[in-house]
Amino acid sequence: MSFGVRQFRVEMKMKTMSNKSRSGLMSAAMMAILLSAGAAFANTPGLPIRATEVATQWDALYNFLVGLSVFFFILVVGAMLYFVKEYRAKPGVKTKYIADHHLLEGLWTFIPFVLLMVIFVWGYAVYDKMISAPSNAMEIRVIGKQWLWQFQYDDGRSTINEVYVPVNQPVKLVMTSTDVLHSFFIPNFRVKQDVVPGMYSSVWFEATVPGKHQVFCTEYCGAAHSQMLAQVIALDSEDWENWKRGKKILAEGIRKAGEAAAVQSDKTVASAAAAIPATHPQLTLVEQGKAQFQAKGCIACHTPDGSSRGGMGPTLKGVFGSHSEMINGAKVVADENYIRESIENPTAKIKKGFNPVMPTFKGQVSATEMNALIAYIKSLK
Amino acid sequence: MAHTAVAHGDNYLNHSHGMMSWLKTLDHKRIGLMYLFTVLGYFLIGGLFALLIRLELMFPGQTLIDPNTYNKVFTYHGAIMVFMVIIPAIPAALGNFVLPMMLGAKDVAFPRLNLASYYIYVFGALFATSALFFGGADTGWTFYTPYSIRTSGAVISVIFGAFIMGFSSILTGLNFIVTIHKLRAPGLSWARLPLFIWASYATSIIQILATPVLAITLLLLIFERVFQVGIFDPKIGGDPVLFQHFFWFYSHPAVYIMILPPMGVISEVIPVFSRKPIFGYKAIAYSSFGIALIAFVVWGHHLFVSGQGELANFVFSLLTMLVAVPTGVKVFSWVGTMYKGSIRLNAPMLYALGFLQLFTIGGLTGVFLATLAIDVHLTDTYFVIAHFHYVMVGGALMGLLAGMHYWFPKMTGKMYLEKGARISFWWILAGFNITFFPQFIVGAQGMPRRYHDYLPEFSTLNLLSTVGSWFLAIGFFWAAINLWRSLKLGEKAGDNPWNALTLEWQSPSPPPHENFLVEPVVTTWPYEYKAEAGLTPVRPW
The missing domain is CATH 1.10.760.10 (Cytochrome c-like domain)
Known part of the structure; x- marks a missing residue:
């Protein structure tokens, strides 16, 4: 994951534009559009890498919201600071008696309403993709328990805290918990789903970037909540065939994939090979x-x-x-x-x-x- | 003005003497101050827990305390700040002092009930605090099931404490509603009510309608823990998601119990220090009720990834978006009030402007979380932590500080020390932003909340956040010490140092036992600020 503070710098840049007052507002609006457009071809600064199509769409909406927020922040706080400077109390200066202005009030009720409805529809559209698993999705079962993740595959194998999936193929995780609430969160895929005892829930993704993708438990589950980590290991087609046959050459493949995607540090990659069950169980x-x-x-x-x-x-x-x-x-x-x-x-x-x-x-x-x-x-x- | 007859020097502070005269008082002003001191005491405790959380998170790995202790610390921090500090802070503390006076009343409608509410609150708070000495609780302030049913410790004490404090909240809300209806001064029609009153009214409605649901929920939780009745734990046939619905049915409206009163304070402070009528009086008044109404139908936005279903998510996301409309109306109206005003930057105004800056960020990031797809990634990460601290601390506590400085002269008869108040403001504003802004970024990067330990990638921003928390602490201590010193060193305030028009200022400072020397008669609305009438503007230093 490309963790860093680059997003912060982008926002700071935008804030400094506020000094240029009115032209700053325009630039912020432009920035919003540019950021949304830019989302189509590169990882977004300050966000985890984008490793699914859903993540790309998520980033576009997120960047739009960031741009819009910067615009409104500059509008409100900029106006506030400007008024403080311009209308600071001076002896003998009388204030203007203005109690309301219906057009203005109508506008600042109506415009935000329209914007919010656009955001709602956009948000729902992306969400709909997020939760609608294609019917051909490969199923893997997930069991969350204090404090580990267990994965069961069709071929009968099972792994702990590492789940192996092919890239460019939809995967659906059917999840449950044996004790308390957990939540399965893969930042690089922008998806998350609570894992609830006594019930099955599911999450799906189609990884487009081979390599290791961090999984967090995001529903508080007790003492080792912050240690309840896992990795989604997305394999390209060659490595996926190897994994299916239980071959050990995986480590090399993952390392290559890992470098390509610039994810994770070397030491975590190296430890991956050891956990792979080399032999198949007898039964699927x-x-x-x-x-x-x-x-x-x-x-x-x-x-x-x-x-x-x-x-x-x-x-x-x-x-x-x-x-x-x-x-x-x-x-x-x-x-x-x-x-x-x-x-x-x-x-x-x-x-x-x-x-x-x-x-x-x-x-x-x-x-x-x-x-x-x-x-x-x-x-x- | 009404204070021409002030001579005999009797006021609510010296009307009677001794400890018992305070403990048994029926005077809303004294009860307000007792609330204020209790709230501030708990704020200190909750704040120390917050500093401890930040110290532990200063570096990855275990820095100071083990995971079990850490989990208890964040549970106490949350429970104390929500139930013992922010919920009663403005409605019960400032509200008790100011609301009857703003109405031109001698007291609240039911003074004995008012005192009872205070003791119920103290009793509940002590009950919850006692858990500290009996094994503690590590459930988080949300008590999510089935963890809260299965974990060991004094969970019941905390839950039962919150249950008891709920009654205090209900009774205060009831008292205020009746007071507003029945005890308005002659001429104080509904259309002339100060906006703080409108905000308190909307808050009171939420308090009496939503709090009972929390009470029932907490009781069910206790039943399940004690008698193993299967309600929320699937192991004995319950449904854990049901608890989340019940809990947020109260706790989401509770967010508005926390934010509407500071909004009321801001609506008073900005016109007074801009020497202008509040812009869009009706819009601000109605928007409080709009927010209160929508507050009841948006709880499901806390459950977007809980598995409550796509249709529910659709509806709750749509409804949640609507909250932003009246909220935006308020913010724009406050800024609009300053236009062509005559602005004085005394501490109350500084805090009000600080509120605007922080609350704007809190509100805008709320739109992120209302957006379905966006929430899926951001929920239960530090983005959410940052968001609600911008609203709860940046909004509610900034509002409290604005109100405390604004009404300090009325409460004590003395001016607070302006210089210290301003210095503390800048520390708090800077400290707050340094502490919480990085949390938006680290949250968007994926760092989950309630983590005792985190990946090394998140180190820099967490370190920054921790350093910010020290600035914030310095600011709060500075403000507290400054107010304390002001009690001794402050100049005599006079009855109406801000030249404000609401009724509480038309009485001596500190006010007499029954608030007014002559019954006030209202002839105009409270925002009839026409000009800078003979006031020397405060010099910016």
């Missing part, structure tokens, strides 16, 4: 889920192939993502949260045509097992 995540499905006895009532078990429990074939009606008439989409609730609190929502006979599995399925089970159920198409 779906296979692990299938094993759990057998081991926990789910198969006694739920079939994976669409056949009926005499009405004891609905088949799980094609259930993920489907819409179904509950006995109370409510319509439910079977997403991660629904599946989890159905396992931990099965009587909460009963599918129409079935009885509330399933026992609870609360406390009997770990967070990692839950992710495997959901991956398995998801695979039953």
